[in-house]
Amino acid sequence: MxxxxxxxxxxxxxxxxxxxxxxxxxxxxxxxxxxxxxxxxxxxxxxxxxxxxxxxxxxxxxxxxxxxxxxxxxxxxxxxxxxxxxxxxxxxxxxxxxxxxxxxxxxxxxxxxxxxxxxxxxxAVALHAMLKFELPAHATALVIGAGPIGALAAQWLRILGASEVYVADIDERKRAVMAGLGFPVVDASAADTAEQLRELTGGRGADCTVEASGLPATAVQAVTAAAAFGQVMLLGDLSGDLTLPRSLVSSVLRRELRLYGTWNxxxxxxxxxxxxxxxxxxxxxxxxxxxxxxxxxxxxxxxxxxxxxxxxxxxxxxxxxxxxxxxxxxxxxxxxxxxx
Ligand SMILES: [Zn+2]
CATH class of the missing domain: 3.90.180.10 (Medium-chain alcohol dehydrogenases, catalytic domain)
Structure with missing residues (x-):
């Protein structure tokens, strides 16, 4: 340069x-x-x-x-x-x-x-992350966190071809922004995000999940909400240690998940x-x-x-x-x- x-x-x-x-x-x-x-x-x-x-x-x-x-x-x-x-x-x-x-x-x-x-x-930071996903046909995605990075990630997923992109947040005003952009939203304060997502997808989960809140709890949800062969993106810099229960780790193996990190x-x-x-x-x-x-x-x-x-x-x-x-x-x- x-x-x-x-x-x-x-x-x-x-x-x-x-x-x-x-x-x-x-x-x-x-x-x-x-x-x-x-x-x-x-x-x-x-x-x-x-x-x-x-x-x-x-x-x-x-x-x-x-x-x-x-x-x-x-x-x-x-x-x-x-x-x-x-x-x-x-x-x-x-x-x-x-x-x-x-x-x-x-x-x-x-x-x-x-x-x-x-x-x-x-x-560009959000795009760099989303380009790592291999999107299957008719892909479903879940973005946890509707702050600026999550909101940009969700838009990229839609631009890149995901069929349905759910966005979860506890913040009503941020959910309203995403609903205004045409995204189905999940009220993360109402019940567990992963459980709600499973219900919304007939028990299947999402092909791609994105942790964009920076919390250990939402990282667990991102892993939990992934479908079989799902891909999980850690986009937020976590504010604490991430502990995965043994049963969840076992289901990571059984679902054959992929985990991505991303930077810049x-x-x-x-x-x-x-x-x-x-x-x-x-x-x-x-x-x-x-x-x-x-x-x-x-x-x-x-x-x-x-x-x-x-x-x-x-x-x-x-x-x-x-x-x-x-x-x-x-x-x-x-x-x-x-x-x-
Ligand atoms: Zn920055």
Missing amino acids: GDRSVLVRIGGVGVCGSDVLRFGRGKAYHYPLVLGHEFSAVVEDVPQGCRFSPGDRAAVFPLLPDPADPMARIGEYSVSSGYDCYGSRRDGAMAEFLHVPEANLVPVARDVPLVHAAMVEPA SKITPAGRSEWDMVVHHLGRDLKVAPLISHTPGLDEAPRMFADMLGRRTWYNKVVFALAEEARGELARPGVVGGAV
Whole structure:
């Protein structure tokens, strides 16, 4: 990857669950740290021969690979050991400007709102995971957790060809968002999600199950709810140890389940990557506006992060609108919330 750097003005910056932990739970590599790894940008200044021009819009892949690492050499940056990353290992995008390598910029059309383009990173993370599934014909899927990542995963499963994608959550408002997007929802607060899913599928279970809540209990449900030959995806970073009862492990053997882990996303091969696929579907069959619950300015960051950490406000996806255009676009219909 060349180190030709492009000066960009930050458009929108999404808040990841991991950012809230970096803010208030000491989960950063080091302090002080400028947060922000999910972001869009407007190109400000370019080196000679750059494929971008000032004013172009882009989503920014936050990971900076170590070219000496063998995994980085084959394009598998996120499983390499030596990478750097905006907003986690080095200062991130909650700033006015950044210098980023040209290779990290993925072009976004100028009519794509900047707060939507900030959703490309989490959408790519969800896509990277869903592409691991081998979807059988007429597949049924269950996504546990209707937060932003679960909501994106569910949409990808539908785009990739699953016939029915159930989404479970305890949060009524998040279920309502998913119902608005046409997904059958499961009220996880009413009864055990796996039991409800079995009833909904005539006792069969789901071909693909996704744990997107980050809880040991929901990981058990994801394993329990899988059909014979089912595939289970651990997408959330679990908040505690996972204990599987012996009887459940025995049924994992008998059902011949497959378990997947997933991490990050890929911008390789350039032009045919997961990021290119996200940009293609964004605003068509991949809807991000209904997931965006808050679009504060950066001056509201201390209060917003404190509220998120203390769960003092209901929120779904929070995307800071930094650039003036990003703030101006918020008034356009369909940019935030509601419209599906
Ligand atoms: Zn993230």
